[in-house]
Amino acid sequence: MRKGVNSSKEALITSSNIQHRVLVPLYIPFEKDYYKDAFSIFEMCLNSILNTSIYKLKITVVSDGCCDKVNDKLYRLFRNNKINELIIEKDNIGKINAILKGLRTVNEPFVTITDADILFLNNWDKNIFEIFSTFKKAAVVSPIPVFRKQLSYTANIWLDFLFSKKMKFREVKNPDALEKFANSLGWPFLHDKYKDVIMTLKQDNVIAVVSAAHCVATYKTKYLKNIPRKNTIYKLGGNTEGEYLDKPPYELDGYRLSTYDNYAYHMGNLKEDWIVGTFDSQKKVDEKVTLPVFAKQSPKKKPLKLLAMKLLLKAFKIRKVYDFFLKSKGLTREKLKVFK
Numbered sequence: 001m002r003k004g005v006n007s008s009k010e011a012l013i014t015s016s017n018i019q020h021r022v023l024v025p026l027y028i029p030f031e032k033d034y035y036k037d038a039f040s041i042f043e044m045c046l047n048s049i050l051n052t053s054i055y056k057l058k059i060t061v062v063s064d065g066c067c068d069k070v071n072d073k074l075y076r077l078f079r080n081n082k083i084n085e086l087i088i089e090k091d092n093i094g095k096i097n098a099i100l101k102g103l104r105t106v107n108e109p110f111v112t113i114t115d116a117d118i119l120f121l122n123n124w125d126k127n128i129f130e131i132f133s134t135f136k137k138a139a140v141v142s143p144i145p146v147f148r149k150q151l152s153y154t155a156n157i158w159l160d161f162l163f164s165k166k167m168k169f170r171e172v173k174n175p176d177a178l179e180k181f182a183n184s185l186g187w188p189f190l191h192d193k194y195k196d197v198i199m200t201l202k203q204d205n206v207i208a209v210v211s212a213a214h215c216v217a218t219y220k221t222k223y224l225k226n227i228p229r230k231n232t233i234y235k236l237g238g239n240t241e242g243e244y245l246d247k248p249p250y251e252l253d254g255y256r257l258s259t260y261d262n263y264a265y266h267m268g269n270l271k272e273d274w275i276v277g278t279f280d281s282q283k284k285v286d287e288k289v290t291l292p293v294f295a296k297q298s299p300k301k302k303p304l305k306l307l308a309m310k311l312l313l314k315a316f317k318i319r320k321v322y323d324f325f326l327k328s329k330g331l332t333r334e335k336l337k338v339f340k
Contacts, residue, residue: 019291020057020125020218021108022049025098026074026116027064037271039070041117044267044279046082048120051284055125055291057112058084060102065092094235096244106221109294113245114216117267119275122283124263128218129291131257134206139223139254139299142212143263147178147190148340149211150199151316153250155309157210161201162312162325169197169330170207170260177262184266193338199329200260209258214241215266223249223299251306252299 024045028038049059061083063071071088078086087101099113110132124143131141151158161167172178175195182190199210226248232240249256267275316322323336331339 016058017290018056018058019108019293020055020110020112021060021106022057022112022114023060023062023099023102023106024114024116025062025064025095025102026066026070027092027095027098028066028070029092030067031069034269037269038116039073040271041267041269043077044271044275045114045116045118045120046077048118048279048282049114050082051282052120052122053125054123054285054289055129056288057125057291058108060085060087060106062098062101063088064095064098065089092235094232094240096234096240097231100227100231100244103224103227109221110218110291111221111224112216112218115266117269118216119265119267119279121263121265121278122285124259125218127259127261127263130206131208131259132218132220132294134204135201135208135255135257136295136297137253137255138208138257139220139249139252140212140217140256141208142217142258144181144213144216144266145173145178145198145209145258145260145262146181146211146213147172147194147198149209149213151313152211153246153256154211155313156250156253156305157201157255158325159305159308159312163328166203167199167201167210167329169326170200172196172198173260174262177265181266184268186268193335197331197335201255201257207260209260210256212256212258213266214245216264217245219245219249220254220297220299222297223252223254226252249299251301253302253305254299 026042028035031039046059061074063074063086074083074086077083085102089098089101103111120143128141128143132138157167172195178195179190201208201210227244232244234240265275265278326336326339
């Protein structure tokens with residue numbers, strides 16, 4: 001039996017002026033051993049987003065098979081308005097499938113997809129959106145520049161700037177941050193040869209690093225509309241990030257870039273003193289502003305350019321050809337000997 005009229009019938013959905021959503025997949029099956037600091041690290045990640053962003057945003061967290069205790073904590077964060085959308089999946093469906101749970105309904109023009117162990121630093125979103133504003137074809141921008149990524153889904157950038165001085169090797173802006181990134185992956189140290197130069201793109205006095213990390217990046221949502229419809233069979237690894245997050249923007253001729261300086265840290269699974277110190281020293285931004293509306297784009301596949309990109313990568317497999325262009329972009333003869 002139904003009595004009366006549903007108040008939502010024929011009502012229009014109120015549109016939001018918020019242009020940016022942050023999406024965080026979270027997997028904490030229990031809070032001991034490898035995961036003993038996991039929720040505390042996630043809270044630092046969440047609070048660093050809220051504290052340091054200068055633009056208004058919404059946050060989606062996808063609980064991917066987290067234990068009941070963690071889900072209770074997440075619900076409290078949701079009730080306290082630190083999370084705008086909370087999706088709870090009882091089973092562990094895998095990182096990418098968890099991301100897809102939230103991604104397929106994102107209406108904002110920009111979405112930041114981040115691991116739950118990223119510490120965001122002051123001005124991270126300011127610098128990311130400066131790159132989007134400067135490089136009109138930018139589709140993916142990470143606040144963490146990573147070494148030796150200059151050929152990772154970037155053949156379209158190479159093709160556009162193959163003979164241009166706008167694209168060249170420059171000194172690494174923040175070698176210490178590169179070292180910390182390597183440490184967060186379990187490396188005891190990062191050899192000097194990996195943190196001296198990095199491939200960059202410059203326009204209107206704005207410098208971006210060519211390519212981007214997987215652990216955190218902001219995407220123009222339109223470049224992710226052609227992601228595969230089927231879920232991935234992998235919980236982690238396999239072809240997941242390449243097929244679902246890297247390929248779609250790349251095949252639509254979107255640029256994959258990073259900020260020149262470092263504006264986030266990958267924390268890993270241990271809550272170290274320097275991480276806590278960095279978090280505690282952050283300047284909290286209380287007054288958020290609305291992200292300006294960017295020019296609308298309708299990215300399309302360019303079959304001829306895709307073919308040219310494949311041919312270029314094939315040519316780069318010839319070491320002499322690749323070395324020639326590396327040298328033309330500012331790499332010295334000595335550096336070529338140890339560059340891979």
